[in-house]
Amino acid sequence: QGKLKGRKARWAVKPSDMSNNTFNPIRAIVDNMKVTPNPSKAAIALSIGDPTVFGNLPTDPEVTQAMKDALDSGKYNGYAPSIGYLASREEIASYYHCPEAPLEAKDVILTSGCSQAIELCLAVLANPGQNILIPRPGFSLYRTLAESMGIEVKLYDLLPEKSWEIDLKQLESLIDEKTACLIINNPSNPCGSVFSKQHLQKILAVAARQCVPILADEIYGDMVFSDCKYEPLATLSTKVPILSCGGLAKRWLVPGWRLGWILIHDRKDIFGNEIRDGLVKLSQRILGPCTIVQGALKSILHRTPQEFYDKTLSFLKSNADLCYGALAAIPGLRPVCPSGAMYLMVGIEMEHFPEFENDVEFTERLFAEQSVHCLPATCFEYPNFFRVVITVPEVMMLEACSRIQEFCERHYQAEGSQEECDK
Amino acid sequence: QGKLKGRKARWAVKPSDMSNNTFNPIRAIVDNMKVTPNPSKAAIALSIGDPTVFGNLPTDPEVTQAMKDALDSGKYNGYAPSIGYLASREEIASYYHCPEAPLEAKDVILTSGCSQAIELCLAVLANPGQNILIPRPGFSLYRTLAESMGIEVKLYDLLPEKSWEIDLKQLESLIDEKTACLIINNPSNPCGSVFSKQHLQKILAVAARQCVPILADEIYGDMVFSDCKYEPLATLSTKVPILSCGGLAKRWLVPGWRLGWILIHDRKDIFGNEIRDGLVKLSQRILGPCTIVQGALKSILHRTPQEFYDKTLSFLKSNADLCYGALAAIPGLRPVCPSGAMYLMVGIEMEHFPEFENDVEFTERLFAEQSVHCLPATCFEYPNFFRVVITVPEVMMLEACSRIQEFCERHYQAEGSQEECDK
Ligand SMILES: Cc1ncc(COP(=O)(O)O)c(C=O)c1O
Ligand SMILES: Cc1ncc(COP(=O)(O)O)c(C=O)c1O
Numbered sequence: 110q111g112k113l114k115g116r117k118a119r120w121a122v123k124p125s126d127m128s129n130n131t132f133n134p135i136r137a138i139v140d141n142m143k144v145t146p147n148p149s150k151a152a153i154a155l156s157i158g159d160p161t162v163f164g165n166l167p168t169d170p171e172v173t174q175a176m177k178d179a180l181d182s183g184k185y186n187g188y189a190p191s192i193g194y195l196a197s198r199e200e201i202a203s204y205y206h207c208p209e210a211p212l213e214a215k216d217v218i219l220t221s222g223c224s225q226a227i228e229l230c231l232a233v234l235a236n237p238g239q240n241i242l243i244p245r246p247g248f249s250l251y252r253t254l255a256e257s258m259g260i261e262v263k264l265y266d267l268l269p270e271k272s273w274e275i276d277l278k279q280l281e282s283l284i285d286e287k288t289a290c291l292i293i294n295n296p297s298n299p300c301g302s303v304f305s306k307q308h309l310q311k312i313l314a315v316a317a318r319q320c321v322p323i324l325a326d327e328i329y330g331d332m333v334f335s336d337c338k339y340e341p342l343a344t345l346s347t348k349v350p351i352l353s354c355g356g357l358a359k360r361w362l363v364p365g366w367r368l369g370w371i372l373i374h375d376r377k378d379i380f381g382n383e384i385r386d387g388l389v390k391l392s393q394r395i396l397g398p399c400t401i402v403q404g405a406l407k408s409i410l411h412r413t414p415q416e417f418y419d420k421t422l423s424f425l426k427s428n429a430d431l432c433y434g435a436l437a438a439i440p441g442l443r444p445v446c447p448s449g450a451m452y453l454m455v456g457i458e459m460e461h462f463p464e465f466e467n468d469v470e471f472t473e474r475l476f477a478e479q480s481v482h483c484l485p486a487t488c489f490e491y492p493n494f495f496r497v498v499i500t501v502p503e504v505m506m507l508e509a510c511s512r513i514q515e516f517c518e519r520h521y522q523a524e525g526s527q528e529e530c531d532k
Numbered sequence: 533q534g535k536l537k538g539r540k541a542r543w544a545v546k547p548s549d550m551s552n553n554t555f556n557p558i559r560a561i562v563d564n565m566k567v568t569p570n571p572s573k574a575a576i577a578l579s580i581g582d583p584t585v586f587g588n589l590p591t592d593p594e595v596t597q598a599m600k601d602a603l604d605s606g607k608y609n610g611y612a613p614s615i616g617y618l619a620s621r622e623e624i625a626s627y628y629h630c631p632e633a634p635l636e637a638k639d640v641i642l643t644s645g646c647s648q649a650i651e652l653c654l655a656v657l658a659n660p661g662q663n664i665l666i667p668r669p670g671f672s673l674y675r676t677l678a679e680s681m682g683i684e685v686k687l688y689d690l691l692p693e694k695s696w697e698i699d700l701k702q703l704e705s706l707i708d709e710k711t712a713c714l715i716i717n718n719p720s721n722p723c724g725s726v727f728s729k730q731h732l733q734k735i736l737a738v739a740a741r742q743c744v745p746i747l748a749d750e751i752y753g754d755m756v757f758s759d760c761k762y763e764p765l766a767t768l769s770t771k772v773p774i775l776s777c778g779g780l781a782k783r784w785l786v787p788g789w790r791l792g793w794i795l796i797h798d799r800k801d802i803f804g805n806e807i808r809d810g811l812v813k814l815s816q817r818i819l820g821p822c823t824i825v826q827g828a829l830k831s832i833l834h835r836t837p838q839e840f841y842d843k844t845l846s847f848l849k850s851n852a853d854l855c856y857g858a859l860a861a862i863p864g865l866r867p868v869c870p871s872g873a874m875y876l877m878v879g880i881e882m883e884h885f886p887e888f889e890n891d892v893e894f895t896e897r898l899f900a901e902q903s904v905h906c907l908p909a910t911c912f913e914y915p916n917f918f919r920v921v922i923t924v925p926e927v928m929m930l931e932a933c934s935r936i937q938e939f940c941e942r943h944y945q946a947e948g949s950q951e952e953c954d955k
Contacts (some may be wrong), residue, residue, distance in 0.1 A: 118743040128810030161610035187584035336701025387551030399822035400788025
C-alpha cells in the first residue's frame with residue numbers, strides 16, 4: 110500500500126527491536142555506578158578484562174614480527190574466503206588437532222574475534238523462541254547475543270564451594286525440547302576456574318543423554334596454571350557435537366586484533382553438512398577477520414617461544430596466589446582460588462557489611478574511598494561477589510589488596526553487632 | 533517442560549531459519565555454472581571484485597608502513613571501544629568533514645569492513661517485516677543481509693540508457709509505510725556509474741518527501757574518473773538523515789583488512805540518540821575492526837600520496853576506455869561507459885545470440901570456449917548483461933576483449949537469420 114494521497118509523510122525513524130534488545134549488562138551496571146574515585150589515591154582498575162592495558166604483558170616480539178612479515182609479503186591485502194584462507198585454517202587445524210579430536214581445515218572457520226565465533230554458532234544453532242543454557246556466573250556476551258536474536262537464556266549455576274563446578278542436576282533439569290545448545294565456558298571468565306576431566310565427562314554425559322550440542326567457549330584454553338591440566342572438551346567425547354570457540358585474544362595477548370575461530374567437532378556427523386554450510390553462509394555476511402592477522406597465523410602459532418606462554422602463566426599464577434592470599438586473610442571476604450584464565454571471584458559476606466545493600470554498592474564505595482575499581486559480580490548475574498582481574502602489575506595488585514583490606518576493616522561489622530544496633 | 537520421562541532423546545540439530553535465509557545469489561549462480569575453461573587458453577578472470585588479485589594494483593608503501601608503525605608502537609594490541617578508538621574516529625571525521633556535511637568523532641562508527649557497516653545500518657533501521665529499497669542491478673549483499681534478518685527487499689530500477697540513473701518515479705512508487713530505508717550505491721557496483729549532483733538532489737527530494745532515511749553505500753566514494761565529480765550524498769541535503777557506509781577496501785586497495793565505517797549525517801536530529809545508541813549497542817556484539825588497522829588510520833589518511841590515488845584512477849580510466857571501446861565495436865554487445873569504481877556493464881542483445889538462453893549461459897559458454905570469466909548480471913538481478921571488472925592488467929584486458937570478440941563473432945546471428953531458420 111502506498112501512502113494515502115494528500116497525507117503529509119512525517120519522519121519517524123525508530124531503532125529496531127534487535128537493537129533495542131541488544132543489551133550489555135556490564136555497561137548498564139557500570140554506567141549507573143557513581144564512579145568518582147578518591148582524589149587523594151591513584152585509581153587502580155581491577156575491572157578491565159584487557160591484559161594489555163598496563164603494559165606489563167606485551168605480546169611476544171615474534172607475534173609482531175609475524176604481522177610485519179605478512180605485510181611485507183604483499184600477499185594478504187586482498188579478500189580471503191569468508192571463512193578464512195585455506196592455509197590459515199590448515200594451520201589452526203593442525204595446531205589443535207589431536208587423535209581424540211581430529212581436525213582438518215574444513216572443520217575451522219576464522220572469525221572476527223571469539224565474539225563473532227560465538228555469534229555465528231548461536232545464529233546457526235538457535236531460532237528465535239528457542240533457548241540456550243548459559244553459566245551463572247558467566248560472561249555477559251552470551252545473554253547479549255542471544256537476546257538480540259530473540260533466543261531465550263536459561264541460567265545454570267556454578268558452585269563456588271565446588272571450585273565453580275556446574276550444578277549438573279540443575280543443568281539437566283533446565284534442558285527442554287526448545288534447548289538449542291549448552292554454552293560451557295572453560296577456563297572461566299569471571300571465575301578463573303578450570304574443570305577437571307571427570308567433571309567435563311559428566312557435562313558431556315548430560316549433553317549426550319539429552320541430545321543437546323555444546324558451544325564450548327575455550328578462549329582461555331591452555332591458560333591454566335601448572336598444577337592443573339586443561340582438557341579441550343572435544344577430546345573427551347566422540348558422540349556429542351561440539352563447536353569450540355577460541356582466538357588469539359588472550360593467550361597471545363592481542364585482543365584488539367580480532368582473530369577468532371570456530372572448531373567443528375562432529376565425529377558422529379550430527380551437525381552434518383547443514384550446520385557447516387550454515388556457518389559458511391553466515392560468515393559471508395561480513396567476510397571474516399583481517400587478512401594480515403590471518404597471514405601471520407602460521408608464524409604466530411609456530412614461532413612464539415614456549416617461554417612466552419610459560420612466563421604469562423607464571424605471572425598470572427603468582428598474582429593469583431598473591432591476591433588470593435591477601436584477600437583470604439580479610440574478614441568478610443571469601444575469595445575462590447583460581448586455576449587459570451585471568452580472573453578471581455571474591456565472595457562478600459554481606460551480613461558483615463550492613464552498610465551496603467549489595468555487591469554493586471560495595472564496589473561503588475570501594476572505588477569512592479580507595480579508588481580501587483572491581484566489577485560487581487551482578488555484572489555476571491551473581492550477586493554478592495566481585496571479580497578481580499589479575500593481569501595488573503604486581504605492585505598494583507599488592508597495593509589494591511591492601512586498600513581492599515583497609516576498606517573492609519573499616520566497614521566490617523562482627524556477627525551480631527548489626528543486630529545489637531537494631532535493638 | 534522437561535522431556536517426557538522414559539522417552540529417549542534423539543539428535544536433531546537443524547540450522548536456524550536465519551542461516552537458511554542467508555543466501556548469496558552470486559555463489560548460487562556461480563557454483564551452478566559449468567565452469568571448465570578451454571584447456572588451450574589461459575583463464576582470464578574478469579569476474580573477481582578484488583583489485584589485488586593480479587598484483588598490478590598494490591596498495592601504497594605508506595599504507596603498509598602505517599601498519600608497521602602501529603605494530604611497533606605496541607599501543608594498538610588491546611581492546612578498542614567497540615565503535616573504534618576515539619582518535620581513529622576523529623581522523624575519519626575530519627577527513628570526511630566538509631561545511632555542507634559536518635562530522636565529528638561521535639558521528640563515526642568503525643566496523644569490520646563496509647559489509648558490517650551495511651549490516652549494522654540495516655539491523656538498526658529495520659525490523660523483520662519491514663522493507664528496504666535496493667537498486668537493480670545492484671550489489672548482492674543488500675539482499676543477502678536483509679533477507680537473513682527477515683527484511684523484505686523491493687527493487688528499484690537503474691536505467692542503462694540514462695547512464696544507470698534511478699527510475700525515480702518507480703522508486704517513489706515503491707515506498708510504503710513499511711519502508712525502513714533506501715539504499716543508494718554511488719559510485720555503483722556493478723555499473724561503474726556515478727550520479728550527477730542533479731540526480732542525487734532528485735533522489736534526496738524523494739526521500740525528503742516520503743520521509744525515508746537513506747543508507748548511502750559510498751565504498752567507491754572518490755573513485756571517479758577525472759572528467760566527472762563525486763558528490764557525497766550527505767553534502768546535498770540538510771534534511772534527509774543519511775548513514776553513509778565506506779571503508780579502506782577499494783580506494784586504498786586493501787579489502788582484506790576489513791576496515792569500514794558508518795558516517796552518521798543527521799542535522800535535523802531525526803535519527804536522534806536512539807539510532808546512534810542502537811548502532812553503538814549493535815557494535816558491541818563483535819567489538820569492532822582490527823586495532824592495528826585502526827591505529828594506522830591516521831597515517832593512511834594523511835601520508836598516502838595524492839599520486840597513488842591519481843595513478844589508480846588513471847589506470848582504471850584507461851582500462852575502462854580500452855574495454856568500452858573494444859566491446860562497443862562488437863556486434864551484439866552494448867557496453868555502458870563507466871565513470872568510476874571498478875566495473876563496467878555490458879548488455880547482450882540476446883536476439884542476436886539465439887544459441888544462448890540467457891546471460892548465464894552466454895558467460896558460461898564464453899568461459900568454456902575462451903576461458904574468459906565474467907559474472908552474468910543475473911547475479912545482480914539484471915539479466916541479459918554481464919559485468920566486467922576493469923582492474924586486471926592492460927594486456928589481460930586487451931586479450932580478454934579480443935577473445936570476447938572472437939566469441940561473439942562466432943555466435944552472432946544477424947537480425948532475421950534466426951527467424952529464417954525457424955521457418
Ligand atoms: C569467556 C570469554 N569469551 C569470549 C570473549 C571474547 O573474545 P574476543 O575478544 O576474541 O571476541 C571473552 C573476552 O573477554 C571472554 O572472556
Ligand atoms: C557496493 C559495495 N558495497 C560494499 C562492499 C563491501 O565492502 P567491504 O569489503 O569493505 O566489506 C562492496 C565490495 O565489493 C561493494 O562492491
